[in-house]
Amino acid sequence: MDNSAPHTKNGNVTSGSDPKISDPKIIVALDFDNSNKALALAKKLDPSRCRVKVGKELFTAAGPDVVRALCDLQFDVFLDLKFHDIPNTCAKAVKTAADLGVWMVNVHASGGVRMMSAAKEALEQSNNPKKPLLIGVTVLTSMEDQDLHQIGVNKTPAEQVLALADLVNQSGLDGVVCSAEESTMLRGRFGEQFCLVTPGIRPADSSSDDQRRIVTPKQALAQGSSYLVIGRPITQAEDPALACQKIFESIC
């Protein structure tokens, strides 16, 4: 399947150029406890080959300034705060996030259709010219059957991902965060334009860490993933730029 052309809502594809470069598939998770570390790492990376993600740890430590600094370095920024709240609060948080100039923002799909629809509507009021993608988190890639059973969900991760992805689609969002293990199933159900953002990506020689539903970068794209979220295999590598480059080459 050629999954390089879709998911380019932000106009990043230049006709005739290498889509892996004009629409970089790798999103590097900058999971650091201060902005100096995050920006030092980002400056070693090439914004034409990867995007970056600011998650809860970095945002809690460094706030919106680090997001703006990464945008100034020409990175597309995925602000991963996984909002989950009453519809009004979630919607306002999503709009505020979008106004920072980010490329992608996410909410927990388990917040339900009313919450997600309100978030989508609020996003449309944002003055961010990039028109950020709004993505629903399904089942975290660190979770397996037993974790779901403990929280009262008596479905397999794949069944629960599908149920939540249906709600995301119904709410008009751009796609989901899921494991690449579920990408083939979701690509088949929702078509080429539905964005599949897949963390839990591990090159063959990497430790799985706390992740459970893991897939290699090449396999993930072959299974229909749109974007690969990769943290520790790059950020904790001896040479993060080289680690990123090797992954980039493995998927070209």
Ligand SMILES: O=C(O)c1cc(=O)[nH]c(=O)n1[C@@H]1O[C@H](COP(=O)(O)O)[C@@H](O)[C@H]1O
């Ligand atoms: O929303 C996310 O980005 C996310 C969802 C999910 O289901 N699993 C998941 O690992 N993530 C994030 O993806 C990144 C994965 O990092 P590594 O495990 O170091 O590659 C972390 O920043 C997680 O917060």
